[in-house]
Amino acid sequence: MDVKAAIKAVKQGQISPVYLLYGTEKYQMNEFVSLLVEQTISKEExxxxxxxxxxxxxxxxxxxxxxxxxxxxxxxxxILVQDAAVFTAGKDYAKVEHRVESLLEYMKNPAEYSVLVFMVNQEKLDERKKVVKAIKSDGMLLSFMPLGSEDLLKWVGKKAKEHGCALEEGAAEIIIRNAGTQLQTLAAEIDKLCLYAGRGGVIRAETADQLIARSMEQNVFALVEDIANLRIDRALAIFYELLKQKEEPIKIAALIARQFRIILQVKDLAGQSYSQHQIASQLGLHPYAVKIAGEQARKFQAAQLKQILSRLGTLDYEMKTGAIDKVLGLELFLLKLAA
Structure with missing residues (x-):
């Protein structure tokens, strides 16, 4: 059963005696646990x-x-149980000794008055283990992984609607590009934007761009996006803003190199017919980041990307050895890209 079906079942009062929740999307996992609490226990209890x-x-x-x-x-x-390493692969270095067979025995005849919820904040479980197989067949195994790019856009729209406001076309994209893909951060930013727009109001793309402060990584992401679209004036404006914020030019160059490396890797894997989710899993990225990198990749030839990375490697060496002024070196790099 997937998460949507499990949520529907819980709302209908169909509660499993044992749940095993795993994945890297903590916000959604916590939302599901909150729903279980609401549906099974009254506030005074x-x-x-x-x-x-x-x-x-x-x-x-x-x-x-x-x-x-x-x-x-x-x-x-x-009963909420954290750090459930007994369900994952690899050695457990904890000092506590766990008798996993006790859970296997319990699952044969679980108590009607207890709901056990195990939470594992990891991408994978060890499905070779008997206990994982047992919960998968008799209990409830639910995966909370990052949303795909389209699902993430829908999630942003849904959250805005829950707060009583609407999104102008393109506003969801701006919110994600500025705030990033972490649901906890996105939820906080949507809450702020809806307070600004007022109940029944509309969040405009321009408003979202002005009110959401971008992190260092998101600024570099936007800078590379501007480079890909030959908007060199905007790319330089972001660069100068980062300098005003006392960001180190060498760090900026390293993040630019990282983004171009991702673009090249996405281009290469997409050329081998890998899907968006497969690429995300292979590179350890969010599917939305893969989507944007794929759009950027179409604007470059593979040879161009390799040349840009080579230039960045040379620039990194020159900046660190003092062969060139760090700010001037990055300015020249950006101007050469535009040319």
Whole structure:
């Protein structure tokens, strides 16, 4: 079952006795846990019904004992378990000894009054392990991975609607490009924009661009975007703004090189018929970043990208050895790109 189906089931009161949540998208995972709390425990019962454990400090068998123990003064309890490394590959260097068979036994006859929720903030589980197979077949295994580019745009629009405001065409793109792809950050920025627009108001692309402060990485991302579209005046304006913010030119050059390296890698993998999600997984990037890099890649030949990276390598050496003034060196690099 996917996350959408699981959310629908929870809202209908169909609660699984055991959940295993994994993935790198913590915001969505926390939203799902909040929904479980709302649907299973009333506010006045939460002091007694909500139990937290960390497997870095507590043996798994103690968590199972808690699940089997009758709840005190409440009809049902929700047990949230963090750092569930027993479900992942590799060695577990924790000092706590876990008896995984205790969970396997528990799953054969889970308590009706307990809901166990294990949370693993990692991209993959070790599906060779018996416990993972058992939860996959008898419990509820849910993956919380970064949204695809189109889903991310829809998510931004949905969040704005929840706050009672609408987005002008193109505003969602600006919000993501300025704020980045982390859902927690995006949610905060959308909240701010909707407060500015007012209930029933419209968030315009220009407003989003003015109100969302870009991080260093997002500024470099925009700078490369301007270079790709031959908007050298705007690229230089971003560069000078970064200098005003006391950013180190060598660091700026390194981030520019990183972005061009990503563009070249995306171009190469796309040429081998890799999908957007496959490229994202291969390079460890968000699918939206891959989408934008793919759009930028179409504006360069592979040979051009290699030449740009070679120039950046030479520039890095000259800046670090004092052969050229750091600011002047970057200015000349940007002007040569425009030419």
């Amino acid at each position: 939460r002091d007694f019904a909500l139990v937290h454990y960390d497997l870095a400090e507590t043996p798994l068998q103690e968590v199972i004992e808690e699940a089997e123990m009758l709840p005190f003064m409440v009809p049902r309890k929700l």
